[in-house]
Amino acid sequence: QVQLVESGGGLVQAGGSLRLSCAASGRTINNYAMGWFRQAPGKEREFVAAISRIGTNTYYADSVKGRFAISRDNAKNTVYLQMNSLKPEDTALYYCAADTGLGSPKSDVYDYWGQGTQVTVSS
Numbered sequence: 001q002v003q004l005v006e007s008g009g010g011l012v013q014a015g016g017s018l019r020l021s022c023a024a025s026g027r028t029i030n031n032y033a034m035g036w037f038r039q040a041p042g043k044e045r046e047f048v049a050a051i052s053r054i055g056t057n058t059y060y061a062d063s064v065k066g067r068f069a070i071s072r073d074n075a076k077n078t079v080y081l082q083m084n085s086l087k088p089e090d091t092a093l094y095y096c097a098a099d100t101g102l103g104s105p106k107s108d109v110y111d112y113w114g115q116g117t118q119v120t121v122s123s
Helices: none
Strands: 003-007 010-013 018-025 033-039 046-051 058-060 068-073 078-083 092-099 117-122
Touching: 003 092, 018 033, 018 092, 018 117, 033 068, 033 078, 046 068, 046 078, 058 068, 078 092
Parallel strands: 010 117
Antiparallel strands: 003 018, 018 078, 033 046, 033 092, 046 058, 068 078, 092 117
């Protein structure tokens, strides 16, 4: 079992930045690809970014490409999402997730999920 706890969300003006963290416990995340997803009110959960087990490969949704950066520090058992140039449409509850496979934009392949951290971007 892996427990995931997100932090770093908050209220920010459009154009601002936030850095989300996802701290894992229970097991080392070395064996997991990690992903970030988000869900806005009234919308389905959507893929944001993913990173391979040792961080050599990263994947992004088109909507965040060039603005967001996913990274990981396996020694700290933590995954990060640096979010720059934030837009009001980035407002959502952000979740991190762990996948025993190779990682994917599809949420149903992930095995473990955190509770989420709220990001609100004001215009």
